[in-house]
Each structure stands twice: as structure tokens, then as C-alpha cells.
Amino acid sequence: MTDVYRKWGRVVRYENGVTIHVEEAGEASETNGVFLAKPAQTRVSVPHTSQGPILESAGPTIEAFVAQTLLSVRPCTVERLIVSAGIARHEINGVTWTEESQRVHISLTQSPLRVLVDLASFDLAMIEKIATALARAGHERKPPGPVRLAPNVAAAILPSLIGELAMEQTGRGLDGRGQPIETRAVTADPPPNWYRPGYAVQPVRAWLNIRALPFGSIDKRAPLAIALLGPAEGTMLRVLCDDGEAVFPTIVEAGRIAAVSRDEPAWYPYAAGSFGAEMML
Amino acid sequence: MHGQARQHGQVIEATDARDERLVRACDDAIDAVTSAIAALRDARVRTVVRATRENGVESVETTMTITIGGLSVVTTPADVPIDSALLHVLAEAKPAMSIRSLPIVWQNGSAAVLLHEAIGHANEHGSAPVSWPSWLSVDAPLVTRRETFRDAPLPRMKHLVARQTGAPFAPPSQHIEVQLIAGGAYDPVTDVVTINVAVSTAGPFTIRRTRAQIAAALAGAVGEPVRYPGVICSREGQELYVASHAPVMITEALT
Numbered sequence: 001m002t003d004v005y006r007k008w009g010r011v012v013r014y015e016n017g018v019t020i021h022v023e024e025a026g027e028a029s030e031t032n033g034v035f036l037a038k039p040a041q042t043r044v045s046v047p048h049t050s051q052g053p054i055l056e057s058a059g060p061t062i063e064a065f066v067a068q069t070l071l072s073v074r075p076c077t078v079e080r081l082i083v084s085a086g087i088a089r090h091e092i093n094g095v096t097w098t099e100e101s102q103r104v105h106i107s108l109t110q111s112p113l114r115v116l117v118d119l120a121s122f123d124l125a126m127i128e129k130i131a132t133a134l135a136r137a138g139h140e141r142k143p144p145g146p147v148r149l150a151p152n153v154a155a156a157i158l159p160s161l162i163g164e165l166a167m168e169q170t171g172r173g174l175d176g177r178g179q180p181i182e183t184r185a186v187t188a189d190p191p192p193n194w195y196r197p198g199y200a201v202q203p204v205r206a207w208l209n210i211r212a213l214p215f216g217s218i219d220k221r222a223p224l225a226i227a228l229l230g231p232a233e234g235t236m237l238r239v240l241c242d243d244g245e246a247v248f249p250t251i252v253e254a255g256r257i258a259a260v261s262r263d264e265p266a267w268y269p270y271a272a273g274s275f276g277a278e279m280m281l
Numbered sequence: 282m283h284g285q286a287r288q289h290g291q292v293i294e295a296t297d298a299r300d301e302r303l304v305r306a307c308d309d310a311i312d313a314v315t316s317a318i319a320a321l322r323d324a325r326v327r328t329v330v331r332a333t334r335e336n337g338v339e340s341v342e343t344t345m346t347i348t349i350g351g352l353s354v355v356t357t358p359a360d361v362p363i364d365s366a367l368l369h370v371l372a373e374a375k376p377a378m379s380i381r382s383l384p385i386v387w388q389n390g391s392a393a394v395l396l397h398e399a400i401g402h403a404n405e406h407g408s409a410p411v412s413w414p415s416w417l418s419v420d421a422p423l424v425t426r427r428e429t430f431r432d433a434p435l436p437r438m439k440h441l442v443a444r445q446t447g448a449p450f451a452p453p454s455q456h457i458e459v460q461l462i463a464g465g466a467y468d469p470v471t472d473v474v475t476i477n478v479a480v481s482t483a484g485p486f487t488i489r490r491t492r493a494q495i496a497a498a499l500a501g502a503v504g505e506p507v508r509y510p511g512v513i514c515s516r517e518g519q520e521l522y523v524a525s526h527a528p529v530m531i532t533e534a535l536t
Contacts, residue, residue, distance in 0.1 A: 016517075017291060018433040024284065024297035039282055039297045079470070080517070109470045200282060 003093055003177070004029045006040055007199040011086030011101075012058040014066050019059065026199035037200040058085035065104075065122045072128040073108055075135030080107040083122070095178035103269055110134045113249055115227040115240055117152065120269050126152065130227045133240055133247045141248040144241065146222040148280050149254065153225045153239060155268035155276025156232050157254045158210055163188055164235075165257050166213040170275060176203040186210055195272040209267065211275035216259030218280050225252060254281055284430030295430050303339075306332035310343050317345075317358035321365060324349045344522040346513070352461060352479055355511020355522065364510045371461055376484035382534040383483075384456045384500065390509030392502075393441055393525035394462040395532075397421070397512055398474045399492045401438045401523075402467035405516070409472075411492045414499050416448035428519035435517060443527040445502035452501075452531055458482045462509075467492075488535045498533040 028037040104119040171183035176196025195206035223243035235255040265275035285298040350372030356364040426437040463479035476488040506526035
């Protein structure tokens with residue numbers, strides 16, 4: 001049996017001074033182990049959503065966000081700023097659904113340090129807070145004893161902790177094969193759902209929208225790792241840490257989590273989706 | 282995929298418009314690839330054909346990544362026989378020594394990767410100049426390139442060709458020979474070059490040095506530039522092929 005997946009999408013993306021409007025459609029199928037993807041030559045009107053035609057306002061919204069971001073991070077150097085808003089319609093096996101997305105990636109430097117921030121919303125306050133901390137950063141220190149991971153940092157490490165930490169897949173929406181994403185405990189078994197980041201990419205089984213289950217108590221006096229200074233390498237994180245008096249780079253081993261906050265987590269674009277809530281090591 | 286991008290100032294309008302002539306050019310190139318890899322029975326091959334027209338100039342580029350025994354080279358249909366043979370030899374090679382601090386002889390044009398990171402990428406980022414040996418000249422022009430119609434064009438290396446003129450060449454009896462590189466990187470914030478060696482007489486290892494340290498370590502070279510089998514260069518998420526050539530070179534210990 002051949003299931004044909006189709007996708008129509010539009011995105012507006014600001015990338016280091018250039019704004020790119022992209023409109024494309026594609027389809028993919030898999031027959032006897034052969035995955036075939038190609039542009040689709042059928043045109044449909046990408047629907048407006050309950051929030052209105054987001055792409056009509058995406059350009060000005062992105063422009064305003066970029067301008068505010070560039071102003072708010074002025075103590076630091078912007079090495080890379082990518083901001084996008086998009087809408088896509090998916091179809092497979094007669095099931096159709098629409099997704100909207102916002103993404104921000106910013107790399108800020110204050111030699112010799114670089115912070116990396118990835119967001120799924122235009123959260124200017126978080127970027128400003130991190131930039132301010134980076135501007136104050138001192139010399140490298142040994143990792144403090146207990147340390148808290150801010151939600152944006154915790155979300156980055158979560159995919160590396162599958163099997164090590166109690167977590168669940170959060171039910172919402174449909175997966176890359178049009179199957180409902182249901183709330184399930186994340187286990188060592190093959191994930192029930194499929195991750196398809198683009199029509200030209202063969203879908204793979206993955207836990208989607210993972211979140212750590214709350215436990216223990218967070219010591220709010222512990223220093224807070226507020227941003228990543230590089231991509232997570234397994235469970236090793238190089239982070240920018242704020243102990244209330246000083247800001248400093250350090251390396252923490254996040255293999256053993258002592259507590260996960262009960263606060264409402266926020267979704268971050270790591271792996272196949274990761275909810276970040278404050279955690280303590 | 283196919284598409285078209287039109288740029289007006291700092292705004293690009295990109296759609297997946299189809300150009301029959303370019304699609305045919307891709308199909309023709311794929312046919313050539315199919316015959317080139319017909320004899321490869323033990324390899325994984327990833328082929329990318331790009332047919333482009335920019336400001337009226339058309340070009341077709343075919344790059345093939347061949348993987349055998351966990352090692353990869355990037356090649357073209359014409360070079361498949363020689364590069365796959367090299368890969369078979371390297372996949373069978375066993376380290377003759379453990380890694381230690383010894384001078385390095387860069388074989389097979391592999392020094393081109395070192396210079397790609399230390400000179401080519403540093404130029405792309407406008408990094409401060411470093412003093413290189415007078416016997417070394419490097420041709421690595423920057424041109425505007427993009428991976429797909431969806432991407433913002435960036436100043437990227439067109440190719441890299443390193444040459445030596447009157448360089449010394451006296452490899453010491455104890456040295457490491459590098460044959461194949463797994464990957465490299467240049468960090469403009471720290472000015473550090475990272476090279477991951479895939480195959481050497483001391484096995485795989487990693488080099489992390491500043492550009493100034495690398496320049497100071499260049500100790501000699503011999504002969505004409507040798508084609509290195511493949512550099513797929515990734516920057517800002519855009520992967521592009523950069524043809525790379527360098528003579529056999531010697532550096533002081535960098536491990």
C-alpha cells in the first residue's frame with residue numbers, strides 16, 4: 001500500500017538582514033522500502049486560521065521583532081539571527097490538518113563566549129535577559145553544587161535523557177503520518193508516532209513533544225543556568241550560569257536530575273519537540 | 282526539489298516553480314551517475330545534482346558522497362573509480378602507532394581541509410590576517426552561493442587550491458601520516474580551527490588550534506596540488522561542494 005503525503009507551505013524568514021518569502025508544495029510516498037519525494041505541482045490556497053491570515057501580518061511582525069531584538073541585545077554582538085513565521089497544510093490518507101509555527105534562533109557573542117537561543121515564540125524578554133547576562137559574564141568557573149536549569153536549557157537536554165528520566169509524550173495534534181499524538185509514558189519501546197520535519201525527509205519513529213514529569217523540589221537559591229554556550233553533547237552542557245551575584249560560564253553534567261518544577265512548561269524546537277520546565281541537578 | 286528565487290534589495294521571493302530545461306539537465310546528469318556507480322556493490326552513495334541558472338548563466342553540478350566501512354569521500358562521476366578504490370584501501374588500513382605528539386604529513390591533498398578552515402572560512406568571516414609561510418599561496422575566491430532557492434546567498438568559497446613554491450620538505454623519520462579527514466570547523470569567535478582526522482597512521486584524532494598556531498606549524502610541502510576527494514562545506518545550514526587541492530604538506534605536531 002502506498003500512502004501519499006502532501007504538504008503545502010508558506011513561510012516568511014528573516015535571516016541576517018535578508019527577508020525570504022517561500023511558498024512551496026511537495027509530496028512523498030514510500031513503496032516497497034523506497035522513499036520518493038518530489039515537488040507537487042498542484043496549488044491550493046493555504047487556509048487562514050482562526051487567528052486570521054497570519055502571513056499577511058508575518059512580515060511586519062517579524063520586522064518589528066527583529067528591530068526590537070537588535071536593540072535589546074546591543075551589549076553583545078549578533079552573530080546570527082533567524083526569525084520565521086509559517087503556515088503549512090498537510091494531507092495523508094484523507095486526513096488534513098494545518099500547523100502554524102514561529103521560530104527564533106539567535107547566536108550572541110561576547111568574545112570568547114557565544115550563547116545559542118532557540119525559541120518557538122517571539123519572546124523578546126528572554127533574549128534581552130540572556131543578552132544582559134552575557135554582557136556581564138566573567139571567567140570560567142567550576143560547576144556549582146546544586147544548579148538549576150532554566151526551561152530553555154532544560155528543554156535542550158531532555159531528548160538526551162530519554163530512558164534516564166521519567167517523562168511523557170504530550171498529546172496534541174497529529175504526527176507525520178496523520179496519526180493522533182496521544183499522551184503516553186516515554187519508554188524504551190519504539191515510539192508510537194512518526195516525526196516528519198519536511199516532505200523530502202523520510203519520517204522516523206520518535207517521541208514527540210516530550211516533557212519531564214515533575215518531582216522533588218527546586219531550591220530557588222541554587223545558581224541558574226540561563227543559556228546554552230554550545231549545543232548539548234549528550235548530557236554535558238556548557239552553560240551561562242547566574243548565581244545572583246556573578247555570571248560565569250561553566251560545564252555541567254546533566255545526567256542526574258534532582259528535581260523537575262511543577263510550573264507550566266513551554267514548548268521548544270529541540271528534536272521532535274521538547275517542553276522545558278525548570279530542573280535542578 | 283526545484284524552485285525559483287527573485288531578489289529585490291534585501292527581500293527574496295521564492296517559489297517552487299518548475300523549469301523544464303533545468304529538470305532535464307538534472308535527469309541527464311542522474312543517468313550519468315547511475316552508470317558510474319553501477320559497479321559499487323558495497324558502498325552507500327548519496328548523489329546531489331544541481332542545475333541552476335543565475336543571471337542567464339547555467340551550470341550543472343554533480344556531487345556524490347560514497348561511504349564504505351564508515352568512511353566517506355565526496356566525488357564526481359569521473360572520479361568514482363579512483364576515489365572508491367582509495368576508500369577501500371583506507372577502510373582496510375590499521376593504525377601503525379598510537380596517537381602522540383609528532384609532526385604530521387598531510388597526504389592525498391588533505392591539507393586543503395586544514396587551509397579551507399584556517400584561510401577560507403576565516404576570509405568568509407573577515408577575520409584578522411595571520412602570517413602564513415612565504416612559500417604558500419592559496420587561491421580560495423569568495424563568490425555568492427546558495428544551496429537551494431529557499432536560501433539566502435552568502436559569500437562562500439568557490440574552490441580552494443593551495444600551492445607551494447620552493448618550500449622545504451624534510452619529513453622526520455617519526456611522523457604521523459594523515460590520509461582522510463572526517464570534518465572540520467572554524468570558530469570566528471575563538472579563532473580556533475578544529476579538524477577531525479578519520480584515517481591516519483595513528484588512527485582517528487582531533488586537532489584544535491588557533492589559526493596563528495597552525496600557520497606557525499606549517500613546516501613544508503612538496504609537489505603539485507593533489508585533488509582531495511571531497512569537501513562538503515556547511516555554513517549557516519547550507520551545504521555546498523568546494524573543490525579542494527593541496528600539495529603534500531608537513532606541519533609540526535598539532536595533537
